[in-house]
Amino acid sequence: MGIFDRSSAGHESPPIDVIVERGAVAFFAETIGETNPIHSDAEAARAAGHPDVMAPVTYPVVIDMAAAKESERKSMPALLEVIKADMRYLLHGNENYDYHGPIFAGDTVQVISRVKGFSDAKGGKLEIAHLEMEIRHPGRGTLTVARRDLIHRLG
Template sequence: MGIFDRSSEGYESPPIEITVERGAVAFFAETIGETNPIHSDVDAARAAGHPDVMAPATYPVVLDMAAAKAGARKGIAPLLERINADMRVLLHGTETYDYHGPIFAGETVEIISRVKGFTDAKGGALEIAHLEMEVRHPDRGTLSVARRDLIHRLGGGK
């Protein structure tokens, strides 16, 4: 038997509003080595036709963490807690993004987290949680959907 709480399958969080902050976007861009100035300089972003700095492609991971903290302040259990993730044996598996529109500083977006399901691998030595996070804009709809797999290494198996 695994560690993940499989009864959490099908869970969808209520939408959690997060305002995209210019400084956080610029810091993230610098941290990942992104050199295109549209991600850090508002004048360059506007010259390129954007309303403000544009978040780099993997920025939704930052929004996911911000939503977890904001949700916890409202009494919404973070997804890792909800699925009973054990950090002592947790591994990061795959992560994919579907892009539907850019994310700009100054926008308020909604973050919706989902538990899509669970699978087992390696004869029971691994259990995998399949998670999804959607970034939605009130006027432009879905901007990004991130999917990730988290793995518990349970030992045993074949």
Template sequence: MGIFDRSTKGQITPSIRITLEPGPLAFFTETIGETNPLYRDRDAARAAGHPDVLAPPTYAVVVGTFADQKAKRAGAPDLLDRINGDLRVLLHGTEEYAYHGLMYATDTLEVENEVMHFTDAKGGKLEIAHIATRISHPKRGLLVEASRRLIHRLG
């Protein structure tokens, strides 16, 4: 028997509202070396028909992290608390993303996680939590779906 709380299968976290603040978004864009002006310059983005600078697609990871932090600050369990993730033996597994729309600076988005299921591997030496994360905009709908795996190394 593993460490993950398998009774959480099927649970969906309460939706957390996150606003994409321009400062952290600009810092992230610079850090990853993005040079396209649509991701860096509000005037260039607006000239191209966007309401504000675009968030790089990889920013979805940051949005998910911000949502977990906000839940924790509000006294709610974050995803790892919910599934009993043990950082002493936790490994990062694979991540896959499906993009349905763009995220922009100043967007207010809704983030929720769903505990899909759990599996075992390597003869019980690994247990894997399969998590779905959805990032939505109230008017533009679903923007990003992420599928990720968190792994406990048990042996």
């Protein structure tokens, strides 16, 4: 018997709005060692044809955290609560991103989290939750889809 609440398969969170702030994007770019000025300097970004600084490709993780905080402020359950993740046995598995469009400072994006399903591995010693996060813009559509697996070690 697993720990995850498998009845949560198919759960989709309501969209959570996140405002992408220039200072946060620039700070993140500096923190990860990104030196391309389109990620930190609005003038350089505009000279390159962008409306404002462009978020580095790894920035969706920051947007995901901001959406989780906003969900908490609205008293909405976190995805880990929805699937009944037990932090004592939780491991991080695969994670991948599909990029469909850039994210810019000044964007208000919507974050939707989904429980795609569950599976078992290692003869039932591991159970895996398959999760998805979509970041979309009201005018430009889906910008990023992140998929990740969380694992409970059962044996």
